[in-house]
Amino acid sequence: MRFNEWRCRPLAEVYPIVWLDAIHYKVKESGRYVSKAIYTILGLDLEGQKELLGLYISENEGANYWLSVLTDLHNRGVKDILIACVDGLTGFPEAIASIYPQTETQLCVIHQIRNSMKYVASKHQKAFMADLKPVYRAATKLEAEVALDELEAKWGTQYPIVITSWRKKWDNLSLYFQYPESIRKAIYTTNAVEAVHRQFRKLTKSKGAFPNENSLLKLLYAGILNATEKWTMPVNNWSLALSQFAIHFEGRLDSKLDI
CATH class of the missing domain: 3.30.420.10 (Ribonuclease H-like superfamily/Ribonuclease H)
Structure with missing residues (x-):
């Protein structure tokens, strides 16, 4: 063809x-x-x-x-x-x-993480990533939202643009939590x-x-x-x-x- x-x-x-x-x-x-x-x-x-x-x-x-x-x-x-x-x-x-x-x-989610890290100072990136992982690796959406609240409490003052981006896009970023692991891996x-x-x-x-x-x-x-x-x-x-x-x-x- x-x-x-x-x-x-x-x-x-x-x-x-x-x-x-x-x-x-x-x-x-x-x-x-x-x-x-x-x-x-x-x-x-x-x-x-x-x-x-x-x-x-x-x-x-x-x-x-x-x-x-x-x-x-x-x-x-x-x-x-x-x-x-x-x-x-x-x-x-x-x-x-x-x-x-x-x-x-x-x-x-990977695009979102990459874009987020552009706004985080290099000296904070390792610690920020450690606190971000519980958000996107959570077992449930509720756990992810609790982790996002904790991320904001710790980093929200320094990096409000990052937290705002996650909050604004959350409905579409968190869709995969409603599926079992086999489907999550394919779509996140x-x-x-x-x-x-x-x-x-x-x-x-x-x-x-x-x-x-x-x-x-x-x-x-x-x-x-x-x-x-x-x-x-x-x-x-x-x-x-x-x-x-x-x-x-x-x-x-x-x-x-x-x-």
Whole structure:
């Protein structure tokens, strides 16, 4: 299948999990090199198999462009996504909700941690991380909220911007606490799609920039073909996870699972 056929192919109606992230490259445009965002969408189908749903390109990463990407997925047949895993880009959950209003959006906890540490003085980072771990590694959401209160009591005066960010995004950061361990591991970060980006970087590391968008997309597509050859097995404990999804998202998988 050629790249243009692949990018327009019909998709399944339902994906239990979809990860969305972007990677940036330099591309020549009107005689100068500009930064372009490659939007990567990785899905997990009802068989527990990974599938790269699409690659898109734009001048910069933004919620408005993600909205057009999600619209394209919908037009290609994706009627429902149970959980979307994304980074902390402002407006991203709202963009998803406008196309898929029933989808639960989990913000990547690792992205949130990285962004938080940018605002913490280097001399405090080790201690701050030690106090932050009980928040995202808690067994329950209630335990996590108690740990967040303790984090604020200790560090809130020095780093109010960090605490405010966690509080503001908490609903989407804490979504994974309602699931068992097998599902939590899959959704609390965007590591699955970042692994695809690592494969892209291996392909492109010898190229500082690209002469046009098409040459970049075709090379990445070649990388996709190589990566998907290794995706032969479903994720661990998928049957158990799927049964839990069927209970949690009552009615939304019935027609697909013959329930």
